[in-house]
Amino acid sequence: MPEEWTVSAITRATLPVLLGLTAVEIGSGLVLGSFENTLYRHPSLLVLVPVTIGTAGNLGSILASRLSTALHLGTLSFDPRDDDLAGNALATVTLALSVFPVVGAGAWGATVLTGGHPDLSVLTVVAVSLASGAALALLAVVVTVAATYAAYRLRLDPDDVVIPVVTNLCDVLGVVVLFAVVQVLVA
């Protein structure tokens, strides 16, 4: 957070990180581009793209902000048996398992409602969404705990560093995981 509220001070503080994150997101775009024809053939999978990467990023950022608060309060230790760590990780996975089947059904329903022909069965779309969500929840936990631990060791404030890193990494992982699941279940 810059002390000065001027265009140049704010730009100096944010632009380098912003351009780095943009480059990471282009990586995620390249993965998306590599299966664009499958996505154009099955519109309900294309509907899944923003909601999958958005929900993955949100799961990561919610976990990151809770871990960061626990760290500031001094109640967190980086031990798998730590109650705060294990409880928050468990909540992330449970949230994913309860939200992603609804996401899949919603994507299928939205495709049908907007006049797209139901190119895949509702069960296939729900299976793609649930499998991606479960894998992403585990990856979000690993990435977030690692990023929070790194910030802690490097004496950086996790609030400033971890949330942007985790959100953007989860975006990329969201596309990669969706790609892998579609290869297995659809293509």
Add this chain to the structure above:
Amino acid sequence: MSIRDVAADAYREAAPALVASMIGGLFSGVVLSGMRAELRLVPGLIVCVPALLATRGNVYGSLGARLATGLHQGLVRPHFEADDRLLAAGAAAMANGLLASVFAAVLAFCVLLALGREVAGLGVLVAVALIAGLLSGLVLTGAVVAVVFVGFRRGYNPDALVGPLVTTIGDVFGLAFLVVAVRLVLEVR
């Protein structure tokens, strides 16, 4: 607290925001799915989509965080007026958003060219990214300032409002303005 208590607490706290952003995400998915024709007309545009959407979240999310901090510190007053700090923060967000959008278009073009994949002209990609970035920047700056100010005056914590708002509005408007930009650029060409 036991593991189960921590998990139940975290679940209850996160579920409403997650469901709200899921509904927003489905809306953006419908818009994305509806722009298949535009995506096909501009090869390489789909490679820019995640970067353009993330830029909205990164830039205007940080504008919201900065305004929230400024309000808490008393540096900014929650009134719609031509305050120097408010104008600087808004102008910086717009400038950074546009720079990152153009950077995304140029980078996607270079990488696709190097990989030998099909890609539209550099001018087309940059023009689409600029127009979409400008339009969504105007809407998002207005929305972030309005929600942070009104929320603060009504006694809500602006930090809790900005995240879900920016992701949802950013994705829906970001994609809708991408369609507008593609149509404009192809029309003019």
